[in-house]
Amino acid sequence: MANNDELFKQIISHAKEYGFIFPSSEIYDGMSAVYDYAQLGVELKNNIKQYWWKAMVQYNENIVGIDSAIFMHPTIWKASGHVDAFNDPLIDNKDSKKRYRADVLIEDYLQKLEDKNEKEVEKAKKKFENFDEKLFKETNPNILRNQEKINSVSSRFAELMNQSDLVGIKSLIEELEIVCPVSGSKNWTDVRQFNLMFSTQMGSVSEGADTIYLRPETAQGIFVNFINVYKTGRMKIPFGIAQIGKAFRNEIVARQFIFRMREFEQMEMQFFVRPGEEIKWFEYWKNERINWHKSLGIDLANYRFHDHDKLAHYANAATDIEFNFPFGFKELEGIHSRTDYDLSQHEKFSGKKLRYFDPETNESYIPYVIETSIGVDRMFLAVLGNSFTEETLADGSQRVVLKIPPVLAPYKVAVLPLVKKDGLPEKAREIMDLLKMKMMCQYDEKDAIGRRYRRQDAIGTPYCITVDNQSLEDNTVTIRERDTMLQKRVPISEILQSIIL
């Protein structure tokens, strides 16, 4: 673990040193868990997005893309459940310094009372023959007392939660004499609301301005456009809508570099299917998505599926593709069978029909949805972390090389005159001008050739094209491959065919 911590630090520091990722607002002391993508980082990030977009939208005839606004109608977040489901009341115990969800503390308390009653029943069962459980429950004074308490606390609790009465929730906790499981004390802080969503005001005048939210997921932008896309795109089920975009979540702790940020980017695809066929398509997309990762050539041992036991309120199947980050296996991508929850909710809240007419079955229905959702930043970290390699070469020298999949590499080639004289720079410039129309290229004539190779290794450039004296005679160059460091000589006219991206 210590080694991995060390590795992670090296990756972060390499990312800064070579211009992949900078801490945000660094000259003003930075912002916690906010990062800027720098000159190389933005290339890698864009390439990841493009690789995904091509695999989803370009390759699949029945998937189209959209780019919906970050601002959306506030009711969307009521419909999606985000307003209610993600306002957790939190409370701290001052002695143990532990933080709890206030509602969970009360639920646990209720559970204890239930357990108590169960025990009474068990006890009585052993004691009496011809035991009538129903009668016992209706007459035993202990059980009745507990049950009454459960009922009254439950209803008060529900009432308080409904009204978001934080003060009331705290007094209920005090009244019930709930203690911290760790410290055993009743020394509680006030209950505070934790809001998942960032809110802001739309409208230039503060009075009468509407509170709106920065979207916590891009998915809703797809759902609310479902009917528009279906109709204008002449889409037939099954079909998908893809989107790449920023999302914002007020995480309690945003940590681990770009793994968990409050502002992040998602690549999501919602696939609309006939009800009853969702599990088939869930399996289909599980397979498709892992194949996408596979196609990048990253060691499969770094991936694993993690099926959810506890499903979210809207899902009937869910799995994560986890990646072996330097800090362990963590969620990289989620594949969820979201049922018809979202579209049904939007139908209810908007009052608009969000149904698909299926000409094959002659039925109209709300489609079921399979979602694939991957974090761009997490993918970036996966690629960067997996690429980072320190090698000791045969001659005992060391090199740091980013073995980024060539298709994702910020620069595809570097054009290098072997020496900075004899007309080699001019020749190299010609090649540079030729190639830069096609791909990201870097020209470098400074320092010894070996040093320049190492520089390109450090930023993950897969190919170095070197111009030497022979190039002047027969128009050939050498192409050096990053990972193997092997070179081959090819005619300038065949450079493009010789590099695999």
Next chain:
RNA sequence: GCGGAAGUAGCUCAUUUGGUAGAGCGACAGCCUUCCAAGCUGUAGGUAGCGGGUUCGAGACCCGUCUUCCGCUCCA
């Protein structure tokens, strides 16, 4: 939010108990070099996170603050 550790040049770090900041790497300019870092010369770059205090004197000691890392709480 709490606890622990840390913050000196782009990076990694030094500065022996407080005496006025240094190295390596890197970058840049040039020299040398016909294929894999560490040859030569030169240049730039730090009000030591920030603010305050103690002191004749603070990078070092004290307080505050900000930021980062590790752990805990939460995570569709």
